[in-house]
Amino acid sequence: MGNRRSKLVLFSSLVLVAGILAYAYLINQRALLIAPAPTPILYDRSGAFLSQIGHSDDASGRVDYGYWPLEQLPERVVKATLALEDRRFFEHLGVDPYAVGRAAWQNLGAVRRRSGASTIAMQVARMQQPESRTFVHKILEAGTGVLLTLRYGRDAVLAQYLRLAPYGNGSHGIAHAARLYFDKPVADLSWAEIALLSAIPQSPTRMNPLRPDGLRRAIQRGHQMLDILLKQKIIGADEAEIAHRQLNDVQMPDLPRRPDALHLILRYHDLMGAGQIVPTSASAPLIHTTIDLALQADVTGLARQYLDGWHSAGAQQVGVIVVSRQTGEVLAQVGSSSYYGSHAGAYDYTRTQRSPGSTLKPFIYALAFERGVLKPTDMLLDLPEGASGIGNADREFLGPMLPRQALANSRNVPATNLLRSVGLETTFRFLRDLGLHDLETPADHFGLSMAIGSLPTRLDSLVRAYGALANDGQLRDLRWAREQPQHQSIRVISLDTARLITSFLSDPQARLPSFHRYGSLEYPFPVAIKTGTSQGYRDAWAMAYSEKVIVGVWVGRGDDGTMNRMTGAGSAARLVHAIIDRVHGNKPGDLADAHFPTPPDRKPVEVCVVNGQANDNTCSQTLVEWVKPEEMPNVVLSGPQPNANARSVPINAIAARNENYPLTNADGSSPQIHLAISTPARNSQIWRNPEQPAAFNRLALKADVEPHVPQIVWYVDGQPFAVTDPDQPVFWPIQSGEHRFQIRLPYRNETSAVIPIYVQ
The missing domain is CATH 1.20.5 (Single alpha-helices involved in coiled-coils or other helix-helix interfaces)
Structure with missing residues (x-):
C-alpha cells in the first residue's frame, strides 16, 4: 500500500x-517584445491624407495599421492610461494580486459588477499573440506578463502597450491615433484629447469615436478618467474643469479615406521596400508625396471615361503618368482602369513592358544629330528602297522629306535608315543609358525594327526619358516623395539637340500630311507630342510635354491582344489632350502667344521642303528650320527643279557626251557592265502628296552600276528622261498612273530590267 x-x-x-x-x-517563447515596423502615413503634396501602408497578417490576410514607436514615454498619456488600465503598474511584477482577487470575488457572484484582472503586461502578451479568452490562455498571459516585466522592465512594457493598444479604425498605438484623429504629435495632445483616446482601448468597437454612439461612450469614459486624475491629484481643479468642457465640445474629423489609387499606393510600398523613400523620422514615419489628389481623381475619371468609349474597338486597359516638367515630381498615376476590375486590372500598366511603337523615334533622331550623322536641312527618303522590309503605318511613301517632317509624320523608313547610319549597338546603348531598357541581349536580336517598337519598355521609363527632351537634355529620376533622395541629373544629349527635337515635335505644320491640323495633336499653346502604335494595334501610346507637365498614356489590353485599328493619335493622344487641358485650365477658343525655347546657336531660316534649300520667295511650300551658321543652306536659284544633277535630255544630246565614254577595255575587249535600278522597287505603290504642288512631288531614282561609268540614261515609260552620273540620284516629278523605269548606256546595248510602279 x-x-x-x-x-x-x-x-x-x-x-x-x-x-x-x-x-x-x-x-519563455511568448515573453518577447515584438516590435513591428512603423506604419507610414502618406500625404499628398498639399498635406491631404493619401493612404497608410499597413502590415499583412499572412495567416488571416488581415491588414493592421498604425504601429508607431515612441521615442520617449509621454508623461500625461502614461498617467491617464495607468489611471484607467493598471493603477498599481509600478507596484507589481506583471500580475496584480489585488486585481486578481477582486475579479475572482466578482466572478463568483458576490457582486453584480464584473471587472477584469488584466494588467498592462498581460494585455501586451495578449495583443502580441491574440487567442480566445479561456482560463488556460489567461494563465499563459499572466506568466508571460511577469516574464516580460522581469526581462525588459516596466518602462519597456508600458511603451509596447502604448505602441500596440488598439484605438479603433485600424489605428494601433497612441502616437498613430494622435496623428489619425487629431493630426498632431502625441506630445501636443490636450487633457481632453488624452482622456478621449485613453478610453478607446477598453473596447475599440463600442467606443469608436467616429460613430455618434461610440463617441458618446468614449466621452463618458473620458469624463470618468478625468475625475480619477483629479482625485489622484494628477491634474488640478482648473485643468480638470477646462478638460471636461473641451471633452464635451470635441469634434472628430471624418475618417480619412484612401483614394481609388491602389496601384499608386503599391508603388509607394515598393519604393519604401527598396529603400528609395525613407521617412525622416522613425518614430513618426510620415511620407509627403508629390501626388496632387485632385488631379489624381480627375485623371482617373478621364482615363475611365475615354476607355469606355474605346471598348468597342477592343481596348481594355489604360495607364497614365503625369509629371511636373519643372521638378520631375509625379503628380498623378493611373495603373489600370480598376485594380479589382476585369481584364487583368491588377497589373500596373505604368510598370509593364510593352512594345513602344514609334515613341522611340525622337531618341534615334537625337542621337543622329549628336553624332553628326544628320543636319536639319538634309533630305531623308521615305521610299521602299532601303526599308529592309519595313513599311509605314499607312502603307504609303512620301518621298524626300526634311528631318522635321519625317519625325513629325512618324515615317518608319527614314527612322530605320537613320538607325542603320548611327549603328544598332550605339543606339541600343544610348537607349539603355536613357533607362528605356536594362537588357543584355545583343542589339542584333532586335535589328532595325528597334526604330518602330521591337524593343520593349515601360510607360514610367518613357516618361523619364522624354523628361530629358523636355529639360534641355538633362535626365533625372522621377520624384515620388519629399523624402526620396535625389540624384544629380545627368546630361544625355546636348541642349541644342533637345531643343531641336522639341521644335520638331511641337510643329503642327510639319505633321502634314500624315496628321491633319486641329486634331488631337494640336494645342492653343506649345506642346511637343509623339504618338506610337505597335504591330497589330496591340499598344497605343502618346507622350507629350508642355510648359507645365509631361504626360504619358498607354492604351491596350491585358492579354496583349489586338485592337481594331486603335492608333496612338486616335486614342491615347486624345486622353493626353484632355489631361493637359485640365492642367492648364484651357477652355475652347483659348490661345497663347508662347513658344518653347529655341536652340541658342541657331537661326530661323525658311527652307523649301522639296530640297532643303533656303527659299528666295519662289518656293511655294516651306517650313521654318533652325540652322547653325555653318549649316546655312543654299538659296533656291529659280523655281522648282526636278533634279539638281540631271536634266531632261533629247536623245541626240547623248552623242555630244560620247567621246569620254569607255567603249572598250585597254586590251580592246568590251567591258561587262551591270545595270540595275535600286530605287524605286519593283511594283511599288507610291502615294502622291496632295498637300504639295505638283512640281514638288518627286520620286528619287537611284541606279546600281558596276563597274562605274561616267554616264547613264534614265528612261521613263520608254522615253529618255535624264542623263546623269550613276552615283547621283535623279528626281522624277510624280505623275499618277502606271509607269516603267529603265536605265541604259549611251551607244551600248546594256540595259537594266524594266521596273514598273503605280502612283496613286
Missing part, C-alpha cells in the same frame, strides 16, 4: 514538474 502511494506521489511530482517545465517553455 505504501509502495503504491509512493509511486503515485512520484508520478504526480513528475507530471507537475513536466507541467511547470512546459509552462515555463511556453511563456
Whole structure:
C-alpha cells in the first residue's frame, strides 16, 4: 500500500514538474517584445491624407495599421492610461494580486459588477499573440506578463502597450491615433484629447469615436478618467474643469479615406521596400508625396471615361503618368482602369513592358544629330528602297522629306535608315543609358525594327526619358516623395539637340500630311507630342510635354491582344489632350502667344521642303528650320527643279557626251557592265502628296552600276528622261498612273530590267 502511494506521489511530482517545465517553455517563447515596423502615413503634396501602408497578417490576410514607436514615454498619456488600465503598474511584477482577487470575488457572484484582472503586461502578451479568452490562455498571459516585466522592465512594457493598444479604425498605438484623429504629435495632445483616446482601448468597437454612439461612450469614459486624475491629484481643479468642457465640445474629423489609387499606393510600398523613400523620422514615419489628389481623381475619371468609349474597338486597359516638367515630381498615376476590375486590372500598366511603337523615334533622331550623322536641312527618303522590309503605318511613301517632317509624320523608313547610319549597338546603348531598357541581349536580336517598337519598355521609363527632351537634355529620376533622395541629373544629349527635337515635335505644320491640323495633336499653346502604335494595334501610346507637365498614356489590353485599328493619335493622344487641358485650365477658343525655347546657336531660316534649300520667295511650300551658321543652306536659284544633277535630255544630246565614254577595255575587249535600278522597287505603290504642288512631288531614282561609268540614261515609260552620273540620284516629278523605269548606256546595248510602279 505504501509502495503504491509512493509511486503515485512520484508520478504526480513528475507530471507537475513536466507541467511547470512546459509552462515555463511556453511563456519563455511568448515573453518577447515584438516590435513591428512603423506604419507610414502618406500625404499628398498639399498635406491631404493619401493612404497608410499597413502590415499583412499572412495567416488571416488581415491588414493592421498604425504601429508607431515612441521615442520617449509621454508623461500625461502614461498617467491617464495607468489611471484607467493598471493603477498599481509600478507596484507589481506583471500580475496584480489585488486585481486578481477582486475579479475572482466578482466572478463568483458576490457582486453584480464584473471587472477584469488584466494588467498592462498581460494585455501586451495578449495583443502580441491574440487567442480566445479561456482560463488556460489567461494563465499563459499572466506568466508571460511577469516574464516580460522581469526581462525588459516596466518602462519597456508600458511603451509596447502604448505602441500596440488598439484605438479603433485600424489605428494601433497612441502616437498613430494622435496623428489619425487629431493630426498632431502625441506630445501636443490636450487633457481632453488624452482622456478621449485613453478610453478607446477598453473596447475599440463600442467606443469608436467616429460613430455618434461610440463617441458618446468614449466621452463618458473620458469624463470618468478625468475625475480619477483629479482625485489622484494628477491634474488640478482648473485643468480638470477646462478638460471636461473641451471633452464635451470635441469634434472628430471624418475618417480619412484612401483614394481609388491602389496601384499608386503599391508603388509607394515598393519604393519604401527598396529603400528609395525613407521617412525622416522613425518614430513618426510620415511620407509627403508629390501626388496632387485632385488631379489624381480627375485623371482617373478621364482615363475611365475615354476607355469606355474605346471598348468597342477592343481596348481594355489604360495607364497614365503625369509629371511636373519643372521638378520631375509625379503628380498623378493611373495603373489600370480598376485594380479589382476585369481584364487583368491588377497589373500596373505604368510598370509593364510593352512594345513602344514609334515613341522611340525622337531618341534615334537625337542621337543622329549628336553624332553628326544628320543636319536639319538634309533630305531623308521615305521610299521602299532601303526599308529592309519595313513599311509605314499607312502603307504609303512620301518621298524626300526634311528631318522635321519625317519625325513629325512618324515615317518608319527614314527612322530605320537613320538607325542603320548611327549603328544598332550605339543606339541600343544610348537607349539603355536613357533607362528605356536594362537588357543584355545583343542589339542584333532586335535589328532595325528597334526604330518602330521591337524593343520593349515601360510607360514610367518613357516618361523619364522624354523628361530629358523636355529639360534641355538633362535626365533625372522621377520624384515620388519629399523624402526620396535625389540624384544629380545627368546630361544625355546636348541642349541644342533637345531643343531641336522639341521644335520638331511641337510643329503642327510639319505633321502634314500624315496628321491633319486641329486634331488631337494640336494645342492653343506649345506642346511637343509623339504618338506610337505597335504591330497589330496591340499598344497605343502618346507622350507629350508642355510648359507645365509631361504626360504619358498607354492604351491596350491585358492579354496583349489586338485592337481594331486603335492608333496612338486616335486614342491615347486624345486622353493626353484632355489631361493637359485640365492642367492648364484651357477652355475652347483659348490661345497663347508662347513658344518653347529655341536652340541658342541657331537661326530661323525658311527652307523649301522639296530640297532643303533656303527659299528666295519662289518656293511655294516651306517650313521654318533652325540652322547653325555653318549649316546655312543654299538659296533656291529659280523655281522648282526636278533634279539638281540631271536634266531632261533629247536623245541626240547623248552623242555630244560620247567621246569620254569607255567603249572598250585597254586590251580592246568590251567591258561587262551591270545595270540595275535600286530605287524605286519593283511594283511599288507610291502615294502622291496632295498637300504639295505638283512640281514638288518627286520620286528619287537611284541606279546600281558596276563597274562605274561616267554616264547613264534614265528612261521613263520608254522615253529618255535624264542623263546623269550613276552615283547621283535623279528626281522624277510624280505623275499618277502606271509607269516603267529603265536605265541604259549611251551607244551600248546594256540595259537594266524594266521596273514598273503605280502612283496613286
